[in-house]
Amino acid sequence: MKHTNKLTSILAAYANSKAARFHMPGHKGMLPKNSSVASVSGMDITELSFSDNLHDPHGVIVQVEANCADTFGCYRSFLLVNGSTAGMLAMLLALGRGKRILMGRDCHKSAIAGAALSGATVTPLYPEYADGRFGVVSPVNIRQAFAKNSYDAIVLTYPNYYGMCFDIEQVADIVHSHGALLLIDSAHGAHNCFSHSFTAPTNLADIYVTSLHKTLPAMTQCAVLNVSERAKHLCKRIQASLRLVQTSSPSYILMSSIGESITIGASYDWNAHKNRLRAYRERINAIEGVCIPDYSAQNSVYETDELRLCISLLDTDGYSAMRHLEENDIYIEMADLNTLVLITSPCDPDEWYERLIQALKTLPATKAPAYLPNVPDTQTYPLDFGTAMLGEYERMPLENALGRTAAQPIGVYPPGNAVILPSETITGEAIVYLSKTRNLGGSVFGIDDGEVYCTKPIIDI
Numbered sequence: 001m002k003h004t005n006k007l008t009s010i011l012a013a014y015a016n017s018k019a020a021r022f023h024m025p026g027h028k029g030m031l032p033k034n035s036s037v038a039s040v041s042g043m044d045i046t047e048l049s050f051s052d053n054l055h056d057p058h059g060v061i062v063q064v065e066a067n068c069a070d071t072f073g074c075y076r077s078f079l080l081v082n083g084s085t086a087g088m089l090a091m092l093l094a095l096g097r098g099k100r101i102l103m104g105r106d107c108h109k110s111a112i113a114g115a116a117l118s119g120a121t122v123t124p125l126y127p128e129y130a131d132g133r134f135g136v137v138s139p140v141n142i143r144q145a146f147a148k149n150s151y152d153a154i155v156l157t158y159p160n161y162y163g164m165c166f167d168i169e170q171v172a173d174i175v176h177s178h179g180a181l182l183l184i185d186s187a188h189g190a191h192n193c194f195s196h197s198f199t200a201p202t203n204l205a206d207i208y209v210t211s212l213h214k215t216l217p218a219m220t221q222c223a224v225l226n227v228s229e230r231a232k233h234l235c236k237r238i239q240a241s242l243r244l245v246q247t248s249s250p251s252y253i254l255m256s257s258i259g260e261s262i263t264i265g266a267s268y269d270w271n272a273h274k275n276r277l278r279a280y281r282e283r284i285n286a287i288e289g290v291c292i293p294d295y296s297a298q299n300s301v302y303e304t305d306e307l308r309l310c311i312s313l314l315d316t317d318g319y320s321a322m323r324h325l326e327e328n329d330i331y332i333e334m335a336d337l338n339t340l341v342l343i344t345s346p347c348d349p350d351e352w353y354e355r356l357i358q359a360l361k362t363l364p365a366t367k368a369p370a371y372l373p374n375v376p377d378t379q380t381y382p383l384d385f386g387t388a389m390l391g392e393y394e395r396m397p398l399e400n401a402l403g404r405t406a407a408q409p410i411g412v413y414p415p416g417n418a419v420i421l422p423s424e425t426i427t428g429e430a431i432v433y434l435s436k437t438r439n440l441g442g443s444v445f446g447i448d449d450g451e452v453y454c455t456k457p458i459i460d461i
Helices: 006-015 060-072 083-093 109-118 139-148 168-177 229-245 252-265 270-285 318-327 350-360 385-390 428-440
Strands: 076-080 100-104 121-125 153-157 181-185 207-211 223-227 308-313 339-343 393-397 410-412 417-420 451-455
Touching: 006 060, 006 252, 060 076, 060 223, 060 252, 076 083, 076 229, 083 109, 083 181, 083 207, 083 223, 083 229, 100 109, 100 139, 109 385, 109 417, 121 139, 139 168, 168 181, 207 229, 223 229, 270 308, 270 350, 318 339, 318 350, 318 428, 410 428, 417 428
Parallel strands: 100 121, 100 153, 153 181, 181 207
Antiparallel strands: 076 223, 207 223, 308 339, 393 451, 410 417
C-alpha cells in the first residue's frame, strides 16, 4: 500500500518558486523566519489553476481521496479539514430531512448536532455498563429496538474513547436485515487500517468517519469520511452536505497532511508497538493503586483497541492524577473521575513510558468517586433535538435546573458524550455528577458560567 502524494509535491514546488502571489492568503508565503509557521507558510495557498478544489475536485485532490479509499478499503473517501465533526454533520444531513434515527447514547455531541440540523427524530439506545462506565451497545438491544420500530439509520461509536468495541459484524447483519443504514463514528479508529487492533468497519458500516489526527501522523482537524459500495448512491448528497458544513477556504496544508499521514502510517512497525505496549501494561498493572482493566471481558464489549491505554485508579480521582502527571511534564489525552486515557503511537519514545511508570508510583491518595450518574431510562422518546436546540431557550444556574428540559446537550469533554440530551429532563443525578466533575477540575460542555440552557416552558392562556 504505497502511495505518492502529488499534492504535497505541487505545494512544495510552488513554495520554492518565485511566483508573484496576488491571491489569498495575505501572508503571501513571506512570514518572518521567527514565525511559528514560517516553515510551511509557502505551502499555504488557495484554489489555483493547478491546486484543485476540495468542493469540486478533478485533479490532485482526487488522487488523495483515491489513496484514502484504497487505504480504508471503501468505495469513496472525502477529505475533511474541519475534523470528524464535519463528517458527522454531513452524513446525517445526507440522509435527508426528518429521518428516524436510532442513536447510541454514548454518541459524540457532533452526532447530536447533525440530528438537530437534519430534523431527525432520535431514539437513544443505552450502552451496557463496563467497569462502572458506559460500555458499548448490545446487539441484543439493537435487535429489540428494530423489532419494536422501524428506523432509517443507526448511529454508533466504534471504538469509543476507551477503546471498547461492539460486535460490528453482528450489528451490521441486524441493521441491514431491516433495510437501515449503519453509520459509524470511528473518529478514534483511523490507525486500525495499519495496526489491525480490532475489527475494521470496512464493508460493514455504510458510512463512517475517522479522525486521522487522533492516532495517525496528521495535523489537527485532518479526517476522512468513508462511504461503502452499499451507500455509494449517497455520494452526491454527501458532497453537497460537505459544502454546507466545511469551510469554503480549506487548508491545503491540512489536505496535504491527510495524504502524508497514510503514507507515513504505512511505514510504522505497528506490531512492534503492540508488543511494546503489552510489556508496559504488565509493569503498570504491578503498581499499587492502579490497574488496566480488560474491558473485553465485560458485558457486550466484544474486543478492545490494543493501542489505547486506559488506567483505572483505585486510590485517587482522575483529575488529581492528571495534575500530578502534568507536574512531571506528562500530558495525557483525558481523565475522567477515575480513569486516565492515553493515546499511544509508534512515534512514542520509550523514555515517555518510563517517566509515566515512575509518576504513577507516586500518585497522591484521594478518594476515587463513582463514575457515572444513574441516568434513569424514564424519558419520553423519540427526541426532537432540532426543536430543543434551535428554539427559544433561557439560561439558569445548573443547580436550579432540576426538572427542566435541556435545550443543549450537557456532558463532560472529553469524551464529549452527553449526560443529558436536548429535550430530555435534567435529573438530580446528572446535576450532582456534573457539579462534582467541575469541582474536581473536569471540563464540561453545555454549561456557560455555571448556567445551562433550558427550553422556555409553554404557557397556556
